[in-house]
Amino acid sequence: MADVSLQQVMEALADPVRRLAVAQLASSAEDLSCGAFVMPVSRSTATHHFNVLREAGVIRQHYVGTTKMNALRAQELEARFPGLLPALLAATRREEGQTAEL
Template sequence: MAAQTNRRELAHPSRVEIRLEDVLHALSDPQRLRIVCEVAREAEGLTCSQVGLPVAKSTLTHHFRVLRECGVVQQVYRGTAKMNRLRREDLEVLFPGLLDGVLRAARAQAGRGAG
C-alpha cells in the first residue's frame, strides 16, 4: 500500500493495489455496508461524524480505516475533519458494476426490512 507521507495525509492503496477479495471483505460487514450506502448518497462526501452509526467513535474509526485500506473510500482532511468519498471510478474500472450492484442490493434488502 502507499506509504503515509505525513500525519495529515492518509495512506490509500493505488488503483492497481485494490483487490477484489479485500473490497468484498470490507463490504461484507453490515456496519461498513451501511457506511458505504450513506457515503454513496453524498457526492461531496461525508465526515466520519456525519455517518449515523450507533457505535463508539473508535469503532467507527476502525470501520472507516478498513474501507480506506481496502480501497473502497478515499479519506482526505478538510480542516480537522476527515472527508470520505467512495472511490467509484477506481472500483468501476477494476470491477465494473460491482459497487452499483451492491448498493442496489443493499437498498432492496433495507426495503424488505431485512437489515
C-alpha cells in the same frame, strides 16, 4: 487501486455497517465527515470500519482543516471491478427495505 484485490474489497463490504457507510457516501453529493454518518456503532468502532474501507480502496480519506473527510472511490472501483458497486448498492437498498418491513 491496481494493488487492491477483489478479495479485499469483498471482505471490506461483507460487513453491514461498512455497507451502510458506503451507501451513505454513494447517496451524498459531497464528501462526508466521519461525524456526519449515521451508524449503529461507537465512534471508535466506526473509526475501525473507516480504516478497513480505506485499506481496501473503497474510500479515500482527506483532511479539510481538522475535519477528516471521506470520499467514495466510485469511479476507481467501477474501472477495477465493473458493476460491483451498483450491484452492492442495489442489494443494500433491497435488504434495508426488507428489514424495514419486519
